[in-house]
Amino acid sequence: MVDESIIEQCRQEAENVANQHDLDQLKAKYLGGKSAIRESLKDLASLDPQARNQASATVNAIKKQLGVIIHERKTVLVEEQTARALAEQGLDTALSTDVWRQGALHPLTKTFNQLKRLMYSMGFDVAFGPEAETFYYNFTALNTPRHHPAVTLQDTIYIDDDQLLRSHTSSVQIRMLEKVKPPVRIFSPGRVFRADTPDATHSPCFMQCEGLVVDQTATLSDLIATLRYLLEGFFGQSLDLRFRPSYFPFTQPSFECDILFKGRWLEVLGCGMVHPDVLDNVGIDSSVYQGYAFGLGIDRLTMLRYHIEDIRQLYDGDLSFLAQGEVL
Numbered sequence: 001m002v003d004e005s006i007i008e009q010c011r012q013e014a015e016n017v018a019n020q021h022d023l024d025q026l027k028a029k030y031l032g033g034k035s036a037i038r039e040s041l042k043d044l045a046s047l048d049p050q051a052r053n054q055a056s057a058t059v060n061a062i063k064k065q066l067g068v069i070i071h072e073r074k075t076v077l078v079e080e081q082t083a084r085a086l087a088e089q090g091l092d093t094a095l096s097t098d099v100w101r102q103g104a105l106h107p108l109t110k111t112f113n114q115l116k117r118l119m120y121s122m123g124f125d126v127a128f129g130p131e132a133e134t135f136y137y138n139f140t141a142l143n144t145p146r147h148h149p150a151v152t153l154q155d156t157i158y159i160d161d162d163q164l165l166r167s168h169t170s171s172v173q174i175r176m177l178e179k180v181k182p183p184v185r186i187f188s189p190g191r192v193f194r195a196d197t198p199d200a201t202h203s204p205c206f207m208q209c210e211g212l213v214v215d216q217t218a219t220l221s222d223l224i225a226t227l228r229y230l231l232e233g234f235f236g237q238s239l240d241l242r243f244r245p246s247y248f249p250f251t252q253p254s255f256e257c258d259i260l261f262k263g264r265w266l267e268v269l270g271c272g273m274v275h276p277d278v279l280d281n282v283g284i285d286s287s288v289y290q291g292y293a294f295g296l297g298i299d300r301l302t303m304l305r306y307h308i309e310d311i312r313q314l315y316d317g318d319l320s321f322l323a324q325g326e327v328l
Ligand code: DAH
Pocket: 167, 168, 169, 170, 210, 211, 248, 250, 251, 269, 270, 271, 272, 273, 292, 293, 294, 295, 296
C-alpha cells in the first residue's frame, strides 16, 4: 500500500520537470497503469471490508493529491512557455491598450489624390502599368533602340537582358496605345526605379505621373494649357512656368517645364509632342493622329508643396514624420 510520503516525493520531482514531455512521464509514473497507486487500488480487493474502506479512502486521497500536483505543474509550465514566446516576439503585454492612434495619409498619396482629381476634371482616365517591364515597353517602343545613348543615360535596374524595373512611367503610353484606339486621354501614376544611391535628392525608387493625349487635333498649346491647369491647381496659386527645349527620344519637340518657386526656377517635368515614330510603332497612323505627353515627378511636387527637404523621408516610414499628415 502506498503511504503519504509519495506525495512529497512526487511534488519534488514535479518541481524539477521542465517540459510537457517530462511531465507526461511523471504522470505515467505516479498515476499510470503500472504506478504504485494502481497497484494499491488493485490490492484493496484482498482486504476485508472494513480495512478496505479505510485504505480505499487513503489511497484515493493520495491519488487526488498527485493529480493536483501534476495539474498545477502543467499550469506553471504553460505560463512559462507563453512568457518565453512573448519575450521572443518582443511583445509587451503590459502595454496599455487604450492608446488609439489615428492614421494619416502619406504625403505622396495626398499628391496623387490631388493630381487624380485635377486630371479627372480635365477628362483624363487613369491607367496603370507593371513595375517590372520589358526592354521593349520601357525603351524600344518609345523610339529608344538598344544602341541609343538615352538607354545608357538612365541608370536602369535590370532583372535580365530583357526585363527591368521600369525607369519611367512612359512605358504605360505604349501599353495603352496598344489597347485603346484614339482619342486617348490618360494619366498614369506609379513607382519607377533607377540605380541611384540615396541622398537628399535621389532615391532608387520614386514616383512619376505620366500624361498622354492622342487625337487628331492635340497641339502644343493644349499641352501648355493642361500643364498650367494641373500645376496651378496643385499649388493653389498662379505660377510662372518656363518651357526649355530638351530632348526625349519619344517626343518631338521636347521640353523641360520649370516653375518659379521662391525666386528659383525648378524643373518639375518633361514633356513634348508624341514622336510620330512612337505612334507608328503601335499601329496608329501618324499622318492622321498627333498627341502630347508629359511625365512629372510626384516626389518633387510633394517636396515643394510640403516643404520636405530630403526625399528619403518619403520612404523611411518614420512615424514622427508621417504623423504630421492630416488625419484620414
Ligand atoms: N520619361 C521621362 C523621364 O523619366 C519624362 C518624360 C518626358 C515623359 C517627356 C514624357 C515626355 O511623357 O513626353 O525622364
